[in-house]
Amino acid sequence: MAAITDSQCDFCHSDPAVMAATPRFVTLHHFGLDHPQFRFIVEKWRNPDTLKFDHALHLGSPTIPPLPGGAKLDCGFCHQPDASGTFMIPVTYDKNCRVCHSLQFDPKTPELEIPHGSTDHVLAFLHSLPRQYLDLATRKHSTDPDSEARSKLADIQARFGDADMLAKWIFLSSASHGPQVKMGEVRGAGRAIFPGCAYCHEVKIAGGTPAVTIPEQNTHWLSHARFSHWAHRDISCEKCHAASQSRQTSDLLLPSEETCMECHSPRGGINSACTECHIYHNPQVARR
Numbered sequence: 001m002a003a004i005t006d007s008q009c010d011f012c013h014s015d016p017a018v019m020a021a022t023p024r025f026v027t028l029h030h031f032g033l034d035h036p037q038f039r040f041i042v043e044k045w046r047n048p049d050t051l052k053f054d055h056a057l058h059l060g061s062p063t064i065p066p067l068p069g070g071a072k073l074d075c076g077f078c079h080q081p082d083a084s085g086t087f088m089i090p091v092t093y094d095k096n097c098r099v100c101h102s103l104q105f106d107p108k109t110p111e112l113e114i115p116h117g118s119t120d121h122v123l124a125f126l127h128s129l130p131r132q133y134l135d136l137a138t139r140k141h142s143t144d145p146d147s148e149a150r151s152k153l154a155d156i157q158a159r160f161g162d163a164d165m166l167a168k169w170i171f172l173s174s175a176s177h178g179p180q181v182k183m184g185e186v187r188g189a190g191r192a193i194f195p196g197c198a199y200c201h202e203v204k205i206a207g208g209t210p211a212v213t214i215p216e217q218n219t220h221w222l223s224h225a226r227f228s229h230w231a232h233r234d235i236s237c238e239k240c241h242a243a244s245q246s247r248q249t250s251d252l253l254l255p256s257e258e259t260c261m262e263c264h265s266p267r268g269g270i271n272s273a274c275t276e277c278h279i280y281h282n283p284q285v286a287r288r
Contacts, residue, residue, distance in 0.1 A: 085230025
């Protein structure tokens with residue numbers, strides 16, 4: 001079938017009488033002429049994700065260590081397009097964060113790490129610490145595994161107190177407050193020591209038990225538009241996403257209408273037809 005043209009879209013969208021019946025829309029003729037500002041900007045949408053993340057810090061701070069091989073951390077390390085090239089694959093701790101953010105809670109025993117991804121697994125790990133230290137000493141062929149394990153536990157108890165205090169630190173401490181203030185800082189080329197779950201996550205106490213809020217990653221904000229990252233692969237990420245200026249996770253790092261018009265307009269020379277971003281919409285009629 002023949003492709004939809006702008007004149008066909010204008011049949012409704014340039015008619016004030018038709019648009020008056022649909023308050024969500026405004027009268028317009030062409031993207032480069034009178035297209036309204038994107039709704040997420042007008043309505044000041046915010047990202048509801050509770051993960052604590054500072055893009056500006058990760059992209060510009062001198063304290064961020066180089067990646068394995070010496071490369072500098074950039075957008076492409078964490079944000080990779082899916083197989084279709086349309087959306088970005090969700091970021092994960094194991095693939096993207098672990099390389100810099102260690103889960104080593106005991107600097108003297110780097111072999112032990114806090115489990116990630118499950119509150120229950122973390123609590124079970126902490127309750128089994130005596131066994132964890134004993135098994136580790138055995139695997140390392142210690143001459144006296146029991147004595148070494150007891151010594152490790154004594155060090156932990158001297159720093160944090162009993163098991164409840166240790167759990168409280170693990171879940172609620174952060175780089176800015178808690179028993180080990182600033183413990184999570186990166187100095188030199190090493191990885192940050194685990195500062196506490198609250199350093200990155202929202203942690204709540206429900207019935208005396210800590211609960212870590214699962215991060216919420218939205219891979220598709222503009223559900224009625226179509227976009228391909230692959231088609232824009234030659235444009236720098238920062239051109240459309242002002243990540244280096246963002247300090248809050250709630251910042252919605254999407255481009256404005258003006259940014260898109262730099263290319264998608266008569267002066268930019270790139271196609272700016274309605275169907276470049278929108279799919280023709282025809283309301284579904286209920287079957288009788």
